Amino acid sequence: MRTLSLGRTGPDISALGFGAMSFGGIFGPTTEAESLACLDAMYEAGITFIDTANIYGMGISETVVGTWLASRKPKVVLATKASFVAGPPRRVDNSAEHLRSELEASLKRLGREQVDLFYIHRREHARPLEEVIGTLHDLEREGKIGGYGMSEIAPETLREAHAIHPCRAVQNEYSLWSRQPELGLIQECGRLGVTFVAFSPLARGMLGQRPLPFASVSDGFRSQNPRFTQPYFDRNQARIEPFRAFCAARGWSVPATALAWVMAAGPHVVPIPGTRSAERLKEWLPLPDLTEEDRAEIERILPAGFAAGDRYGDGQLLSIERYC
Template identity: 70%
Template sequence: MQQRQLGSTGPMVSAIGLGAMSFGGIFGPTTEADSHACLDAMLEAGITLIDTANIYGMGVSETVIGNWLARRKPQVTLATKASIVSGPPRCIDNSAAYLRAELEASLRRLGRDHVELFYIHRRDPGTPLAEVIGTMQDLEREGKIGGYGLSEIAPATLRAAHALHPCRAVQNEYSLWTRQPELGLIQACKALGVTFVAFSPLARGMLGDRPLRLDEVQDGFRSSNPRFTEPNFSANIAAIDGFRAFAAQRGWSTPALALAWLLQRWDHLIPIPGTRSAAHLRHWAQADAIRLDAADLAEIDRLLPPGFAAGDRYGDHQLMAIERYC
């Protein structure tokens, strides 16, 4: 697996990371044994970056990872997040007291005394940015975190935060069907030496080898997401069919091609596809070995041009504290 640096002063990690949201059951039921098998396959593939959060299954994802770390004792880089309070009511809390308490709880679940990266999962506009970044600086000085990150932010927020104290990574959704970060955020990260971490790079399962069925996306998140409800769902399936056929023609899996496209476009980007399945992970784990030529890139752009997706990436009910900048 190729390596990329996590921020200008952070550790070298695998060019592809693993998103662990589904370990918490968010995209369907799973077991700790299945998640551990997925983590084992991750190690075999040379993936060394694991991304989780306190809210993924309300601590379940971190607990599963912590139990695996205790058993395998691997050399991996960990990222976790806090800020979203599940409620009711659901809200965002960037206060020092909350972030400290949640980080300590995460560390207990992970069995670690520190994590290499700690994200503000969402920004609370009611808390001064200088106060939030000051909390991150304090946690760095105390050795609790190696660096801080920001999630679902606008370029202006990144520049303001980075001027206060260098940011290690920004995590926003980015894939062939979600291209908004190309309108300034990815470029801002590049200019500042900040790693861009792309979550949902496989379009929440839509960029898989097999087309999803509507009955398969009736989980809590996707069932009310505009891109997974009709008539958008069928339109998106039809649009992606050509890309899937192109990948098969070239001898690549669909998810591996989608990840290779991301990796080749930006050298400061790390995608973190999520899965709870070892088999699914193996379908895309060698994406960094794919080399796309100009003809490949042109064909991908023809098949899935910017803005092809039907429906917004979030519904209005899912937009709390998402910074929108264009």
């Protein structure tokens, strides 16, 4: 597995990461045993970068990761996040008090004295950015975090934050069907030496090896995303089908091809697909070596903007920075 530096100053991470959101039950029920087996398969595949958050299952994901770390003692790089305050209504809090208390709870669940990367999960726009970055810089100086990151932000916010204190990573949604980061954010990360972490690179399961049945997304988190509601869901499945045929004709798995496409966006781009199943994880590899011709054909099959429906509902978009 190729490695790269997380931000300009490291540590080194695998070029393919792992998103642990599924361990919290957000995409369906799971067990600790199933999650631990999935993490074992992840590590065996050479993936050493794990991304979780305090809100994934309200601490369940971090607890599972902490249990795995304590029993296996692997050499991995950890990222977690904080900012959300459970509602109703859910709100964003970037205050020093909230970030510190949530980080302490995360470290306890993870069984660590330091986390390598600590994100603000969303930006609280009413709070001055200088104050927020100041808090994160303080946590870094105190040895609580190795560096800070930001999630779902615009290029201008990255420029402003990085000028206050260097940012280690930015995490935004990016995949074949969510391509807004191509309009400046991926490029700005590259210019500043910031790692771009692509979450949901498999389109929340739509780019898995097998088509998702509508019944599996008709309730829960995905049911709040317009792309997973009808009639958009069926339209999107139909539009993805030729891509499935393209992959099958070459003997490549659908998720491996989609991940290779994301990684080709730049040497600083790290996708973090997620799953709760070791079997599904094994379908991510091996990654095909895409040629320019392959990429051109993928662009023809799934051009920018092919997806029907927005990626989030109106309420979910309130805390996300949009641009262009």
